[in-house]
Every structure is written in C-alpha cells, then in structure tokens.
Amino acid sequence: MKIIVCVSHVPDTATKINLGADGKSIDNNGVTFVVNPYDEYAIEEALKTKESLGEGEVIAISVGPEVNKETIKKALAMGVDRGILLKDENPRDSLAVAKALADEIKQEGAELVFFGKQSVDYDNSVVGQMTAELLGFNSVSVVVDFKLDGTNIVAEREIEGGREVVETSLPAIITAQKGLNEPRYASLKGIMAAKKKPIDEKPAAEAKSYVEVVEMKRPAPKAAGKIVGSDASAVPELVRLLREEAKVI
Amino acid sequence: MSPFKGVDYFNIEALLSEEEKMVRDSVRNFVDDQILPIIEKNYQNGTFPAELVQKLAELGVFGITLPEKYGCANMNNVAYGLAMQELERGDSGVRSFASVQSSLVMYPIFEFGSEEQKDFWLPKLAAGEKIGCFGLTEPDFGSNPGGMVTKAKKVADGYLLNGAKMWITNGTIADIAVVWAKLEGKVRGFLVEKGTKGFSAPEMKGKHSLRASITSELILQDVVIPEENILPKTDGLKSALMCLNQARYGIAWGVVGSMMAVYDSALNYAQSRVQFSKPIAAYQMTQEKLVFILNEITKAQLLNFHLAKLKDNNEIKHYHISLAKRNNCEKALEAARIAREILGANGILDEYPIMRHSANLESVKTYEGTHEMHTLIIGEHITGFAGYD
Numbered sequence: 086m087k088i089i090v091c092v093s094h095v096p097d098t099a100t101k102i103n104l105g106a107d108g109k110s111i112d113n114n115g116v117t118f119v120v121n122p123y124d125e126y127a128i129e130e131a132l133k134t135k136e137s138l139g140e141g142e143v144i145a146i147s148v149g150p151e152v153n154k155e156t157i158k159k160a161l162a163m164g165v166d167r168g169i170l171l172k173d174e175n176p177r178d179s180l181a182v183a184k185a186l187a188d189e190i191k192q193e194g195a196e197l198v199f200f201g202k203q204s205v206d207y208d209n210s211v212v213g214q215m216t217a218e219l220l221g222f223n224s225v226s227v228v229v230d231f232k233l234d235g236t237n238i239v240a241e242r243e244i245e246g247g248r249e250v251v252e253t254s255l256p257a258i259i260t261a262q263k264g265l266n267e268p269r270y271a272s273l274k275g276i277m278a279a280k281k282k283p284i285d286e287k288p289a290a291e292a293k294s295y296v297e298v299v300e301m302k303r304p305a306p307k308a309a310g311k312i313v314g315s316d317a318s319a320v321p322e323l324v325r326l327l328r329e330e331a332k333v334i
Numbered sequence: 335m336s337p338f339k340g341v342d343y344f345n346i347e348a349l350l351s352e353e354e355k356m357v358r359d360s361v362r363n364f365v366d367d368q369i370l371p372i373i374e375k376n377y378q379n380g381t382f383p384a385e386l387v388q389k390l391a392e393l394g395v396f397g398i399t400l401p402e403k404y405g406c407a408n409m410n411n412v413a414y415g416l417a418m419q420e421l422e423r424g425d426s427g428v429r430s431f432a433s434v435q436s437s438l439v440m441y442p443i444f445e446f447g448s449e450e451q452k453d454f455w456l457p458k459l460a461a462g463e464k465i466g467c468f469g470l471t472e473p474d475f476g477s478n479p480g481g482m483v484t485k486a487k488k489v490a491d492g493y494l495l496n497g498a499k500m501w502i503t504n505g506t507i508a509d510i511a512v513v514w515a516k517l518e519g520k521v522r523g524f525l526v527e528k529g530t531k532g533f534s535a536p537e538m539k540g541k542h543s544l545r546a547s548i549t550s551e552l553i554l555q556d557v558v559i560p561e562e563n564i565l566p567k568t569d570g571l572k573s574a575l576m577c578l579n580q581a582r583y584g585i586a587w588g589v590v591g592s593m594m595a596v597y598d599s600a601l602n603y604a605q606s607r608v609q610f611s612k613p614i615a616a617y618q619m620t621q622e623k624l625v626f627i628l629n630e631i632t633k634a635q636l637l638n639f640h641l642a643k644l645k646d647n648n649e650i651k652h653y654h655i656s657l658a659k660r661n662n663c664e665k666a667l668e669a670a671r672i673a674r675e676i677l678g679a680n681g682i683l684d685e686y687p688i689m690r691h692s693a694n695l696e697s698v699k700t701y702e703g704t705h706e707m708h709t710l711i712i713g714e715h716i717t718g719f720a721g722y723d
Contacts, residue, residue, distance in 0.1 A: 099337060117339075155352075162356055271360045273394030273407035273417070276353050 086141040087195040090131040090165065091186055091216070092124040094149060094156040095206040109298045112174070117230035120156045123201025125163075125259035125268035130231055131199045132164045133266060137233075141167045144193065148185045148289050150174045162271035168282070171289035179207075183215035185289035190220060196256035202227045203260075220264035223257040224226035229264045337366050338423065341594045343632045348640055350412065355637050357413045361420035369424035374684045376468065376546040377425070380539075380691030383546060384507070386428065391462025395421065395432050397440040403443075404456035411645040413528060415638055423591035426694035433588070434503045435459060437580035439466025442512050442523055442696035445576065446567040451525065455510065467508035467535070469499035469552045470574050476501075477707045477722070479514075480571050486515040486524060486564075493524060495557040500621055501701065505535040505550025506610070512565070513552065519669040523565035523573060543697040573624055579655050582702045583645060586658035589666035590634045592691045596673035597627045599686050604678050614676070623672045630665040637661065653715040660708035667695040 096102060097117040105112045120128075128145070135141045145160035147153040148171045157168035171185045190198055200213035210226075217224030223238075229248065230241035236255040241248045243262055271279075313319045313326065329332045340347075340362070347355065347694040390396065398414040398571035400406035407413070414436075440459050444469045458464040459611035475481040484497025495515055505511070511526045511533075526533055537548055567573075601624055604615035614620045617641055620623055642660050644650040674681035682689050699705050710722045 099339070158352065159356065194722075270364050270393055271356055272392060273357055273360070273398055273409060273413070274402070274405075275394075276356045276360070277402075277407050277409060280353065 086135070086138055086197065088131045088135055088141060089190055089195040089198045090124070090127050090129065090143060090145050090160065090211070091198065091200045091289050092145050092147050092156050092160055093121045093201070093204040093206070094118050094147060094153040095121045095204055098122070098205055104301055104303070104320070108302075109301055110301065114205065118155065120159045121204045121206075123203060123263070124160075124260055125201075126257075126263060126265045127175065127199035127201050128160050128163055128165060129166045129266045129268040130259070130261055131197075132269070132288075134231075134233060142168060144195070145194045146171060146186060148173060148182045150175065154284060157284055158279055158300075159271060161282045161284075162275045163269055164275055166282065168284040170284055170286045171217060172286055173289040176294075177292065177299070178294040179211045180215055180296075181281045181292035181294045183212050183219055184292035186212070186216045187219035188290035190216070190234070191311060196222075197233070198222070198258045200258065202262045209331055210260075213258050217258040220256070220258075223253040223255075224260070225251045225253060227262045228259050228263050231259060231265065255296040336597060338594075338615070339401065341597055341631050342635075343628055344636065345634075346635050346639060350416075353409070354416060357409065358416040358420060358700075361393065361395065361417045362423070363388060364389070365420055365424040369421075369428055370687075373425045373428070373546055374618065374687075377427075377690050378545070378684060379638055380541070380545045382427070382431070382507070382548045387431075387462045390428075390432060394460075396435045396462065397444075398436065400440060400456065401443055403630060404452065405460035405483050406440075406456070411583070411642040412639065414584065415642050417469050418584040418588040419591040419594075419638075420723065421591065422588035423595045423692065425546050426588065426698050427544045429584070429588045429591070430503050430544060430547050430698075433581050433584045434468055435466055437584055438468035438577050439510065439512055441580045442468075442526075442565060442568070442577050446523055446565040446573055448562070448566050450562065451565070455525075459510075461550070464509040464512045465504055465507050466512065467502050467504040467550070467552075468577065469502050469505075469511050469513040471499060471501050473498060473500045475478065477704060479574065480521070482514065482516060482517040482521065484513070486517040486522060488517070492558055492560040495524060495526065495554045495559065497554050499552035499554075501538070502535070502550045502552050504548055505552055506537045507547050508535065510553060511535070511671065512577075513554065515554075517564075521568070521571045521574060523568035524559060525563040526552075526554070526557060526559055527563075529543065530557055530559060543693045545693075566680060575652070578702055579650075579652050582655045582659040583641065584651075585698060585702055586634075586641060586655065586662045589637050589662045589695065590638060592629060592695060592698075593631045593666045593669045595626070595686045596670045596691050597631060597703065599688055600624060600627065600673035600676040603680070603686070607677075607680075623676050627669040627672060630669055634658075634662045634665060655710050656703065656708040656711040659703065660705055660712070663695065663699040664705055667692065667699050670695055692696070 097119045100116050103112040131143045135143050144167045145157050145165045146169045203210035225240040226240045226241045232239045238253045240251050313322045387693045394407050395417050397406040398409050402408050443455050509528045513524045513526045535550045537550050604620050607614050669714045672686045714720045
C-alpha cells in the first residue's frame with residue numbers, strides 16, 4: 086500500500102522569534118527550523134503501518150520553499166522511502182496548501198494519508214481536514230490510537246474530557262496527536278540511507294490564498310502585578326478587584 | 335527543562351555536513367529523552383542502565399565508521415566524534431560503553447580478525463545482541479602495558495591462557511572479551527567467550543567515578559580457547575595501541591560533551607541565582623569562570639574538528655590524538671570543577687549534572703593513557719627522548 090505523510094518545516098518551539106522588517110513575517114535569521122513535532126507522530130504511524138502490512142511505500146510530501154527539503158530529509162532518515170517537495174517560495178494559506186497536497190495525493194493514488202494534527206507555526210489545525218474534503222476522503226483528527234484492518238479503520242481521537250472511537254474506512258486522512266506513538270530517532274544508518282533516497286521537486290499546484298497576513302506584532306507586554314496587601318484584611322479588596330476590574334469572578 | 339541547544343560560539347555548525355548535523359541532533363535528542371531522565375539514579379545506585387544497549391544499537395552508535403555489510407553506518411570520523419560528544423553530554427559511563435564496544439571490540443575484530451570472525455561477531459555487536467570488552471591493562475601493568483604477564487601457549491586444541499586483567503569496562507556483562515596476551519613473547523589478541531572454563535569477570539566495586547558503568551577484573555585460569563579465536567592479524571603491542579588510538583580519539587570528542595553539560599548548567603544557574611542585588615552572572619568573577627569554560631569548549635571543538643579531518647585523510651598520528659586527549663580531558667575536568675564553584679553548595683547535588691561529570695572526568699583523564707603518559711608521548715615525539723623509562 087502507498088502511504089503518504091504530509092510534513093511541514095517549522096521554527097523550533099524553543100527559538101526566540103523576531104519579527105521581520107516588513108512587519109508581516111518572522112525574521113528567519115538565527116531561527117532553527119525543525120520537523121513539525123506533530124508530524125513526527127504522523128511519520129512514525131505511517132512507518133509502523135507499512136511495517137505491520139509487511140509491504141508498501143511511505144512518501145513524505147511538503148509544500149513550501151527549498152529549505153523544506155531539510156524536513157523531508159529528516160523523514161527519509163527516519164525510514165520514509167521517498168520525498169516530494171511541492172515548491173512554492175511564497176507563503177500560502179491553509180487552503181492553498183491543502184489544494185497543492187490534494188492534487189499530489191490524487192496523482193500518487195494513495196488512499197491513506199497521515200498529517201500532524203497541526204503545525205506549530207500558524208497552529209490553524211485545518212490542513213488535514215481540508216485536504217480530506219478536497220479529495221472526498223474520510224478523515225479523523227487528533228488521533229491517539231489507530232488500527233487498520235483491510236480497508237477498515239478504528240481510530241481513537243482525543244475530545245474534551247475523554248476519547249471518541251471512530252470507525253471509518255479507506256480512503257482516509259488521519260491527523261496525529263501526541264500519544265499516538267513514540268516517534269523513532271533517525272538512526273545513523275537511516276541518515277546514510279537517506280542520502281540515496283530520491284526527493285522529487287515540482288511546482289506546487291496553483292491555488293489562490295484567501296488569507297492575507299496584514300500585520301504581525303508581539304503580544305502586549307504583561308503589566309506589572311498589583312499587591313493589595315499581605316494579610317487577611319486584603320481579602321475584601323482582592324475580591325472586589327477580581328469582580329469589578331478583572332471581571333473573572 | 336528546554337531541550338539542549340548545544341554550545342557553538344564560533345559557528346562550527348557551518349563546518350558540518352547535513353548528515354553530520356543530523357547525527358548530532360539525533361544523538362542529542364536521544365540523550366535528552368533516554369539518558370538524562372535515568373542517569374542520576376543509575377549513578378547513585380552504581381548500576382549500568384542495561385536497557386540502553388538495545389536503544390543505542392538501534393540508534394546506530396556501535397561501530398559507526400565500519401561498513402554497512404556488518405550492519406554499521408559507514409560514516410566519517412566527524413560523525414563518530416559528534417556521536418561520542420553527545421553521548422558524553424549524557425554521561426561518561428554511557429559513552430565509555432559505546433567507546434569500548436566500537437573502538438576496542440569491533441575495531442580490533444574488523445582490523446585484525448579473520449573473515450569468519452568479522453562475519454560472525456560484527457553484526458551481533460553492532461545490533462547490541464552481544465556485548466564486548468577489552469583486556470589489556472593488568473594489576474601491575476597500566477602505563478607500561480608491554481610488561482604484561484598474561485600468557486598464551488599453543489596447545490593441541492587451541493591456546494591456553496593464564497593471567498589477570500584489571501579496569502575492564504563492560505567486563506562482567508560482556509559476551510566476548512578481546513584479551514591481549516604474550517604468545518612466545520609477542521603480544522597477540524585473542525577472543526575469549528563468556529562461559530569459557532576458567533574465565534571469570536567479577537565486578538570491581540567501590541568506585542566514586544563512572545558509577546553508571548561496569549568495571550571488572552578478568553581472571554584467566556588455564557583457559558583453553560579454540561585455535562580460531564586468535565585475532566590472526568595482531569602483531570605485537572602496536573596492534574593493541576592502534577585500538578587505544580581509536581578510543582582516545584572518541585574520548586577527545588566525548589569530554590567536550592561533558593564540558594557543554596557543565597557549562598549549560600552553570601550558565602543557567604548563574605543567570606537565575608540572585609545574591610545581594612543581582613544574579614550572580616552579573617558579577618565579574620562569575621563571568622570570568624563562564625568565559626573560561628566557553629573558551630575551552632571552543633578550542634577543543636576546533637581541535638577535534640581538525641583531528642577528524644586528519645583521521646579521515648589517514649594523516650593522523652598517535653601523538654596528534656595524544657595531544658587532543660590530553661588537552662581536552664584536562665580542560666574538561668577543570669571546567670567541571672569551576673562550574674561546581676559557580677553553583678556553590680548546590681553544585682554537589684544530583685539535581686545538577688556537574689558533580690557527576692566532575693567525578694567521571696577524574697577517570698576519563700586517567701584511562702586510555704594517563705595525562706602524564708600523553709605528555710610523555712608528545713614529549714618523546716618533539717624531543718627524540720623517551721621520558722618514561
């Protein structure tokens with residue numbers, strides 16, 4: 086079976102982000118980029134599925150600029166068989182990314198596709214579901230347990246206060262949540278093997294972006310706290326402030 | 335705790351290939367997830383975290399530079415060095431395990447073994463299915479290994495070995511020991527398998543250093559090994575010393591990992607620990623200490639990087655390795671002691687990695703050629719006079 090995993094190349098969550106001169110993007114200088122952490126669960130699940138089937142091919146696809154190849158290479162080093170970069174040096178909104186992916190998934194003829202549940206750059210959490218809609222695939226999001234039996238799927242997804250069991254079938258898109266599995270490390274052998282694995286590069290299918298970034302700014306700095314007193318006599322004033330000023334009780 | 339980001343003051347990153355960076359990052363993540371959460375407990379209890387062996391094998395750190403056909407990665411010496419550096423940021427004992435398996439067991443089998451020995455042992459050692467150890471040092475012969483008294487004698491069904499070895503990393507848990515012994519007056523290497531009659535490997539207890547690593551004696555009492563267990567291409571003490579060069583190379587890189595760990599810990603502490611009116615990092619004496627450590631890390635990194643290039647180009651000499659091992663171990667130990675001073679009393683607690691690294695580095699400075707012996711190796715090379723005998 087052909088399994089596709091869609092991966093995005095994102096700033097490391099521990100990196101301090103600075104705004105670019107245009108006020109609409111981040112300054113990439115000194116920013117370390119990594120494989121989107123949720124995509125690592127998606128890669129692992131794709132590899133595990135292939136291993137349990139005992140046959141097949143796992144393909145990693147990324148939409149974006151040339152540097153996204155680094156993330157594809159990491160996926161190859163983890164064991165993915167080949168990569169596809171759908172190249173676009175300009176930023177795209179979620180729908181335009183989904184359209185490029187859907188186009189490629191259709192061409193590859195894959196029926197099982199894994200995504201991370203969200204990319205930790207813009208955190209929109211929609212690309213997987215949009216892609217499913219465009220392709221007419223079933224989709225289960227925020228998945229923490231996945232079983233494939235023939236063409237039948239039983240997936241558990243995280244919901245508020247519990248888990249929901251979803252039964253569906255191929256073709257399907259699964260978006261991975263932390264807890265789905267323990268992503269493997271890129272082994273040294275895997276890193277060497279990745280050098281010989283192909284990465285196809287082609288222009289991403291044209292698609293209009295409906296979302297435009299108008300401005301980026303830092304959140305307002307947190308104001309200094311207020312100390313209303315240090316013993317029990319301050320409690321009435323504290324309650325009054327929480328009720329009337331902060332309006333939280 | 336946020337993941338470790340490395341220490342790279344001179345943008346040495348720019349010298350690394352994409353694969354080398356991936357190796358470093360992969361081993362670095364492994365250390366964060368798999369070693370750091372368990373190492374203090376193992377260290378305190380004096381236990382080796384055996385559960386790591388399989389995981390380290392899957393990561394691929396055993397026999398990094400050996401060919402793919404044995405299940406190895408066939409990588410260059412920069413990758414090998416970086417892997418050792420990252421492992422030792424976790425713990426010198428864990429790095430020692432990997433060093434011994436790779437440099438002192440797989441390397442001699444690869445270099446001096448028969449095709450049958452290589453085909454049989456290397457894949458199993460790479461996969462962590464078998465563990466190896468290396469027996470050269472004896473109770474009375476440390477810096478002077480040529481004086482060894484362990485003897486081998488040709489007998490009808492193979493070789494008869496008698497003698498004792500000491501300070502053997504992995505000894506007690508090893509399935510295979512590479513034992514050096516004199517056969518008709520010449521030092522040769524032999525493979526002694528666990529369970530061979532007359533062979534035992536009791537653990538040495540009471541260490542204040544490398545507590546998460548197993549150190550053993552090897553006792554060989556009328557041990558008979560089959561004829562095919564001699565390493566056929568070993569040819570005198572120089573064969574054993576070739577193995578030590580491999581291990582010493584890994585140590586030169588490894589201790590930079592220790593330095594990075596203590597630097598990172600001391601810098602974070604100094605920036606948040608307030609005494610009098612400000613964080614102690616704002617005081618000149620603390621800054622001087624931090625700068626010293628950073629400076630030594632940077633120098634050692636550049637030394638190692640060039641050493642790797644010499645090794646990859648087959649231009650490396652044993653005295654080059656001695657210089658790097660000597661310098662880096664000495665500075666790493668000094669850095670650990672200084673880092674401990676920055677943390678004051680807190681520096682001795684196991685909440686921080688510093689005292690563990692400091693105690694480990696006392697051994698690392700001494701094993702695989704003491705600081706003094708490396709000084710004399712270089713001294714002999716530059717003056718033409720052997721200062722050790």
